[in-house]
Amino acid sequence: MADNDAEVVVIGGGAAGVAAARRLGDASIRCLLVEARSRLGGRAWTVTDPSGFALDLGCGWLHSADRNPWTRIAAQQGATIDKSSPPWTRPPPEWDFSPAEQADFQKAVSAFFERTEQTAQKAPDVAASTLLDPAGRWNGLINSLGTYISGTDLDQLSVKDFDNYADTGVNWRVVEGYGTIISRYGTGLQLMLDCAVSSIDHGGKRVSVGTAKGSIKADQVIVTVPSNVLATERLRFTPSLPAKVEAAQGLPLGLADKLFMSLDNAEEFDRDTRVFGRKDRPGTGAYQFRPLGRPRIEAYFGGRLAADLEAHGDEGFFDFAVSELVGLLGGEFARRVKPIHIHRWGHDPFALGSYSSALPGFADCRPVLAAPVDDRLFFAGEACSVHDFSTAHGGWHTGVAAADQVIAARRGQSA
Ligand SMILES: Cc1cc2nc3c(=O)[nH]c(=O)nc-3n(C[C@H](O)[C@H](O)[C@H](O)COP(=O)(O)OP(=O)(O)OC[C@H]3O[C@@H](n4cnc5c(N)ncnc54)[C@H](O)[C@@H]3O)c2cc1C
16 A cells, blocks of 8 residues: 555544454555654553653553453453553541541532532533532542542533443453553554644545655545644644634643652552542642552542643642642651653643543534545544543544444445
């Protein structure tokens, strides 16, 4: 296949893009996957730390693992699946949260989730922050929890969209890294890496894809770039597609960033325990001690807090984490931790954020973003999924659905 011609071009090699390209390849369709980065995986990205541990800078949890297609693919690849309980289901250490406080917090969280479920059934859609108990003691921490789940603070979060998310409650991990599985799944595909797409001209007989390495002609194109790339029109359509841009703007990627630190004398802590840096303000880090039993701390920051920290560079995260951990464990603790890895997803030009959530009033944008245009342009990516958005398996499902739409369209055209 010439580099400048394909039956189908898939733009973006994350979970959605590799799933779409594999499906098309299995249907013997000549497909070219064009990816801006020098690697596959997109927001699924595993790096190896100096001790040889696989660290997931993006997705790490096989959410809904019992129905997640990546679980099967990981097993087929011979990867090790860790089924131990996630930190958020384990009791927090008592030095951090007394059982009575913990019970009170859980009660407040359950009541908040119940209100979101009830409110989501009614019109109009509202921001999740309106459902906080005005006198609630835990509102700040519930907001932080919301930022870890949705990447955004509750005042920017649609209750309807939040409620549409479906989850089986089974959460597993891949010891070799979730990102490793997704990028490996692209092995053998026809690829153009380091090749950012800037334009798609769908006005002519064939679609013309404008890239950093020249233009590529295709019968059909599957676009899987993150919603923020479409919302900011870094990828332009001719003729323009204002409905797509508006839908993408209603589904912005919020922010969630992970900082990995080494931890001396780690055995003092139970594996996979989680503590919050502070419980009395809306922005705080969640610190997971000994993830997978390793001598590490995995810190998680979301929403406005993550945006503020990103503005201060990589060091901003470590300084903030140390200040919160010292607040919990005393001044000496600062000597026991060192930064290993952080990725600022908001500053990543090919992501521009972490995962999508709908703004209040915009929950209906997901099917609009996913809808094909003229049986020639197809759309996939986590933001297109109504129930599995913000996840790597949501990416897989939308990629496969778009590929199946392409296959059906090609059958229709040749009939
Ligand atoms: C910190 C963090 C933690 C997360 N945790 C989890 C988790 O535990 N479990 C989970 O399921 N999900 C998690 N996610 C979300 C998950 O990683 C994403 O939902 C999923 O990987 C998105 O896949 P995608 O294919 O839709 O998009 P992407 O992975 O973003 O793929 C899109 C691809 O398009 C490429 N691209 C962008 N612009 C262009 C262009 N102009 N030309 C060509 N290519 C372009 C990008 O480089 C990228 O490779 C997390 C994400 C982050 C950031």
